[in-house]
Amino acid sequence: xxxxxxxxxxxxxxxxxxxxxxxxxxxxxxxxxxxxxxxxxxxxxxxxxxxxxxxxxxxxxxxxxxxxxxxxxxxxxxxxxxxxxxxxxxxxxxxxxxxxxxxxxxxxxxxxxxxxxxxxxxxxxxxxxxxxxxxxxxxxxxxxxxxxxxxxxxxxxxxxxxxxxxxxxxxxxxxxxxxxxxxxxxxxxxxxxxxxxxxxxxxxxxxxxxxxxxxxxxxxxxxxxxxxxxxxxx
Amino acid sequence: xxxxxxxxxxxxxxxxxxxxxxxxxxxxxxxxxxxxxxxxxxxxxxxxxxxxxxxxxxxxxxxxxxxxxxxxxxxxxxxxxxxxxxxxxxxxxxxxxxxxxxxxxxxxxxxxxxxxxxxxxxxxxxxxxxxxxxxxxxxxxxxxxxxxxxxxxxxxxxxxxxxxxxxxxxxxxxxxxxxxxxxxxxxxxxxxxxxxxxxxxxxxxxxxxxxxxxxxxxxxxxxxxxxxxxxxxx
DNA sequence: GTAGATTTTTTGAGTAGTCAAAACTTCGGG
DNA sequence: CCCGAAGTTTTGACTACTCAAAAAATCTAC
Numbered sequence: 001x002x003x004x005x006x007x008x009x010x011x012x013x014x015x016x017x018x019x020x021x022x023x024x025x026x027x028x029x030x031x032x033x034x035x036x037x038x039x040x041x042x043x044x045x046x047x048x049x050x051x052x053x054x055x056x057x058x059x060x061x062x063x064x065x066x067x068x069x070x071x072x073x074x075x076x077x078x079x080x081x082x083x084x085x086x087x088x089x090x091x092x093x094x095x096x097x098x099x100x101x102x103x104x105x106x107x108x109x110x111x112x113x114x115x116x117x118x119x120x121x122x123x124x125x126x127x128x129x130x131x132x133x134x135x136x137x138x139x140x141x142x143x144x145x146x147x148x149x150x151x152x153x154x155x156x157x158x159x160x161x162x163x164x165x166x167x168x169x170x171x172x173x174x175x176x177x178x179x180x181x182x183x184x185x186x187x188x189x190x191x192x193x194x195x196x197x198x199x200x201x202x203x204x205x206x207x208x209x210x211x212x213x214x215x216x217x218x219x220x221x222x223x224x225x226x227x228x229x230x231x232x233x234x
Numbered sequence: 235x236x237x238x239x240x241x242x243x244x245x246x247x248x249x250x251x252x253x254x255x256x257x258x259x260x261x262x263x264x265x266x267x268x269x270x271x272x273x274x275x276x277x278x279x280x281x282x283x284x285x286x287x288x289x290x291x292x293x294x295x296x297x298x299x300x301x302x303x304x305x306x307x308x309x310x311x312x313x314x315x316x317x318x319x320x321x322x323x324x325x326x327x328x329x330x331x332x333x334x335x336x337x338x339x340x341x342x343x344x345x346x347x348x349x350x351x352x353x354x355x356x357x358x359x360x361x362x363x364x365x366x367x368x369x370x371x372x373x374x375x376x377x378x379x380x381x382x383x384x385x386x387x388x389x390x391x392x393x394x395x396x397x398x399x400x401x402x403x404x405x406x407x408x409x410x411x412x413x414x415x416x417x418x419x420x421x422x423x424x425x426x427x428x429x430x431x432x433x434x435x436x437x438x439x440x441x442x443x444x445x446x447x448x449x450x451x452x453x454x455x456x457x458x459x460x461x462x463x464x465x466x467x468x
Numbered sequence: 469g470t471a472g473a474t475t476t477t478t479t480g481a482g483t484a485g486t487c488a489a490a491a492c493t494t495c496g497g498g
Numbered sequence: 499c500c501c502g503a504a505g506t507t508t509t510g511a512c513t514a515c516t517c518a519a520a521a522a523a524t525c526t527a528c
Contacts, residue, residue, distance in 0.1 A: 013485090
């Protein structure tokens with residue numbers, strides 16, 4: 001079968017880093033459940049068979065625990081590695097926005113490539129220059145060098161109370177979606193007033209740039225934090 | 235054999251970019267001569283057979299002209315691509331030194347990886363932030379976006395006249411060598427006084443940090459530019 | 469101008485990652 | 499409880515890159 005040797009640690013390939021990131025993301029999205037090979041294949045746009053064979057490779061390297069027909073979970077080593085990649089990704093994204101003045105809608109694919117090649121040294125320099133940041137431009141928390149992430153627990157536009165909220169985090173990072181949010185003024189840090197919702201209509205939000213409607217799928221991607229606003233408090 | 239199809243241009247791999255860079259460097263070092271597969275193998279630390287087979291791949295892609303047993307030369311397309319890589323490499327190096335404050339002795343390997351992944355957009359931002367620079371931290375000229383390089387023609391410490399010179403360029407970019415130059419104050423922009431040379435002894439140089447001797451191999455790596463110094467002119 | 473050394477090319481094989489499609493599990497419904 | 503749908507794994511094949519070692523070409527020296 002797939003013999004699990006004591007195994008050297010021969011520098012993970014960027015493909016392996018991508019798989020670990022994907023598994024981590026799935027694990028976050030559905031806590032407790034094992035991640036199926038099907039979901040991984042979907043997330044990485046590979047065929048199911050490819051994902052299966054990579055799971056064996058990962059299991060062999062001690063990065064996931066894999067049960068045939070039973071999905072995978074990250075091991076300690078796998079999660080640690082995923083965190084290191086995520087840290088690189090998010091610091092790079094923030095760097096691209098803050099230092100190079102790139103748009104938050106375009107930094108994701110760039111970071112997707114850079115995360116595999118920036119050295120520890122370069123990362124440290126970026127981190128220092130940015131002032132040891134804790135969140136990236138999309139509001140995603142940046143893991144510490146030791147591998148700890150802040151687990152935030154914000155409601156989305158779909159689940160929050162009506163009223164004033166500060167945009168905290170945007171989950172969908174496709175360029176089109178982010179550009180649309182830009183035009184609406186719905187970006188992390190900005191305040192938006194969420195109108196009364198009916199149970200399956202769009203969510204209506206008011207910002208400095210006017211009123212905007214989001215369908216339920218879009219609304220679920222936008223996480224917010226209620227604003228303590230004395231003037232509006234009942 | 236190796237059929238030369240009209241050929242699509244399916245995004246060069248980083249391996250291909252590395253081969254083109256190496257061929258370009260060899261071509262510069264010995265102008266006019268065709269580059270042998272042996273030199274390429276040496277430069278990239280692969281076996282001769284690997285270099286040969288890659289030359290066929292490159293020839294097939296229209297990037298080099300390859301004559302069995304007769305070496306290669308870059309085609310127009312090959313040289314254009316080499317220039318694009320070199321431009322990325324050198325802008326990245328300068329960026330790492332100027333913006334991230336890294337040491338000139340450590341940026342080469344970092345740039346070696348980054349050059350394959352930075353987007354045109356990111357490169358443009360770095361270029362702008364650096365003020366459209368024309369030389370990198372080692373004194374290497376930065377190709378323009380259109381692919382033109384300044385061809386400088388400086389003597390080395392081995393071939394220059396005795397007297398005052400400004401360090402213009404350092405060819406050997408190994409970390410150890412560059413750190414040594416740092417300690418000697420022999421870095422691009424600094425002025426050094428070259429002593430009388432005998433025909434096969436070391437070259438002695440005086441800088442603000444004192445007198446330093448370089449063996450002939452080292453001296454050949456350091457290119458200089460005579461300083462017009464009225465006080466010293468005969 | 470040929471023998472021996474050197475260099476280059478070929479051959480055969482291996483690793484990492486991928487796909488298409490066949491084979492196999494598992495699970496939900498009747 | 500068993501059957502078909504859905505999901506998973508296996509198989510065989512392909513690309514890009516690599517090495518080791520055998521074979522071929524070229525160069526050098528006498």
